[in-house]
Amino acid sequence: MRKFFDDITAITGNVVKVRATGVAYDELAAITTNRQTSLAQVIRLEGDEVSLQVFAGTQGVSTGDKVRFFGKPMQVPFTENLMGRIFDGAGRPRDGKPEITDDPIPIGTPPINPTRRLLPSKMVRTGIPMIDVFNSLVESQKLPIFSVPGEPYNELLARIGLQAESDVIILGGMGMRHDDYLTFRNAFEAGGVLGRTIMFIHTASEPVVECLMVPDLCTTVGESFALQGKRVLVLLTDMTAFADALKEIAIIMEQIPSNRGYPGDLYTQLARRYEKAVDLDGAGSMTILAVTTMPGDDVTHPVPDNTGYITEGQFYLRGGWIEPFGSLSRLKQQVNDKTRDDHRAIMDACIQLYAGARESREKKAMGFEPSQWDLKLLKYGELFEKRIMDLAVNIPLEKALDECWEILAECFEPHETGIRRAIIEKHWPKKLNDKSQQSQTVTTDAKD
């Protein structure tokens, strides 16, 4: 069912209005100018006037150009042949290989029935103590990396992506720089996963609207693999570019903005994508890790703010490490009771004490004489940063827990840690404890 219409009545921003009949809401169209053919999507119907969001932008569109409607929404092929391939934001190959047309499925499937979801239960080990110990990542989690521009967020994303066990990796790039694309490519190649990776890459030099499809392309393909029983990992970067594209369309459509120009449905739009992360009862799973760059390091900016309300926590990348405050894995409690019996206690105590260390540091910076307690905290803060927080540290969870105990024992008396007695008795490093008692006796002897 092909239909042509050429009565274009308005062209504003990336939106074209055309008179047409029999068109369905959300349908896909193609608009052919004398330069190119671009895909477009129906975003409003009013009588016989159809508003189209043109993926390639409206530059060069003339009122006499032809619009063809496909009679169906945007689709993406779904086949094993996708593995190892690279596409652009409109789903066209960008690796020079032939187009894939097998088994097209519509993008943006309905939500999964909550009763068919499983409780997430499998921990993803990353070797990064700030994640494994303090904010464990869990299969099927949806989790963004909040980052100030300039931090090594893509490196971190790639590193976690490679550590996670998965059958399929899907990378979605939005507004990506070519260098970043190469970073991922090289990392995946070195990790030997390129053959089971699928990429949908929209680069910064391409029309803004084209990035709007990227999350849907990734999650639709990912979901289909998950339904087949595969464990899918979706990596998205940068969701702020996606949100900015939404903002642009909303402004053109004259929607009343709710907050700093972003549309009132930003939350819903983001949630519909992130909520695709799932552990399916009787099938596979899809984990979504995303980058959200924070303009001006402002976590209250609408994009990180809405994201934080949607995702199952966030890793807050700042100053070269994952911040203990502000970072959160909401699913950690699903797994950290099954690792080691001291995991939770260490997790709480180390962070509470580190909060104290920061306070003592502030006091010191203001020129106050540190108390005995401050001195302990200051020492602790330094050791904790060097031996645990540093992103270069790459050790398994159990090693990291032991390391935390060592640091605690080097700095505190057991009862000062706030850890309950039963756990202390079992895990407090014995040797060190003896040594400190010895040295105490030694000093008293010396005094005598």
Next chain:
Amino acid sequence: MPGKIAAVFGNMVTVELEQEVTQNSVAYCCRADGRRLISEVIRVRGSQADLQVFEETRGLRIGDRVEFTDEMLSVVLGPGLLGQVYDGLQNPLSKVALQEGYFLTEGVYVHALPTDIEWDFTPAVEVGQEVTAGDTLGTVPEGIITHQIMVPFHLRKKLTVEKIAPAGKYTVEKEIAVLKDESGQEISVTMEQRWPVKVPLNISEERLLPTEPLVTKIRIIDTMFPIVKGGTYCIPGPFGAGKTVLQQLTSRHADVDIVIVAACGERAGEVVETLRRFPELIDPRTGKTLMDRTIIVCNTSAMPVAAREASVYTAVTLAEYYRQMALDVLLLADSTSRWAQAMREVSGRLEEIPGEEAFPAYLESRIAGFYERAGVVRLKDGRIGSVTIGGTVSPAGGNFEEPVTQGTLKVVGAFHGLSRERSNARRYPSIDPLDSWSKYTGIIEPKKVAEVHNILRRGNDVKQMMTVVGEEGTPIEDFTIYLKSEFFDNVYLQQNAFDEVDGATEADRQRFVFDKCLEIIRLDFEFESKDQARQVMFYITDLFRNWNYAPMDSDEFKKILAEIDEIIATKGKLVKEALVK
């Protein structure tokens, strides 16, 4: 004659009318493939009506048929509601899954009550008896409760029982009574009835002042910022501060008959947690599983937005229904901000004049109207029932100076404000003890509560002062107050949600432990130095914390209690001595 679609924009459809329509009535947009999408009339102008569609509008075309009904958006009420997981329009999701598999396909509507279960009916009236709306015609056992089958609530006139079914087993669709009104018209009654969700359901003699504490077993709530049966409260907080965990804890431990969880526009995973865990957790009150007293209404963030708006009304109507049976019902809505945002999306598409942050001007009155549906009532037979509403608020940027938080604070009886600072420092539950308030009286004498409140406030002042003058510039008396406030915060306000014992503290234990804390706070330790003061208070904090982990009246509990009493009796003499060594 039905209408025809004239415009589609997001979830809004404009219909060219060919018949009369009623505002807020239900309509169906008929998609070309035969699916009928449920919608609601939200505005009528001339020959056009605007509808919000409770489904994705993908695939609708200009000219598609729209069918109207006379009924407003309604829920089905009757036995079989308990333990169900519904979407915002009361579709039972387990049944939907049996039929449709993994996805929530558009246009699929399933009867809300099981129609195959035969309930054990016992009549409560006789032929010839006069009855009216809300009167009990009979009862059936529904799990943990005795479910009353009531005269349909819309039949407000005098009626006579013409026929009543004898004791026996009936499904919800079977006739169990025939009533005759004054004009002689006969009305057939089954065990189920319908009620429009946006109309408050309350058939009672009078509304009472809510005063009976609703014990949540969360110390900072029950002791410091109590809630009461029939009252209202809100939990605003930035993302990740602990709103949902707090509600999940409350849904488990709250001392009420029935809990209705309204998961409104938030994560599906959080609903999964409840629906997978509750069937395995035993409710100590009944000995049955927690699921047996729970109804989940979920319209998570990926589900259609308009249905999200409806979901809180669906939930509160179910709550009111059980209140008519003289039960105490707790409705937990997470998050009311998502509900408000759904209103904002609709209002924007209607091109209404926006208020602050583009929320509609009627936002506050809608919020007030929702919380107003809470309350304690005395029913016609003298029994008491209550609906308590607790809603979370998710303010943009964590800033409480925004329309939804402010609109909510005006109408609720208690405010549990979560603080980012406290959650960052893992001080859970992160309810801010200085900002939060409650207008209700809880399980502890208000004078005593005021006393610790004062200590907390002064402790905070000292802490602030210390950032200016340093520890050395702070008098030891002030420093001790700071330490005592920290002590109380650490051992009483904070609570380890994941510990079997500490996770839920019964009212009796709260009273007992609170008094012990107060004794410590009132004690003059005669500290000689700040370091000594800190060391001693650390020691006592550690002691109390371990006390919290010991089951009440266990040997461990008694042992620690003895040590605490000893400290109080000697002003911490032994501790001081031990620390010197």
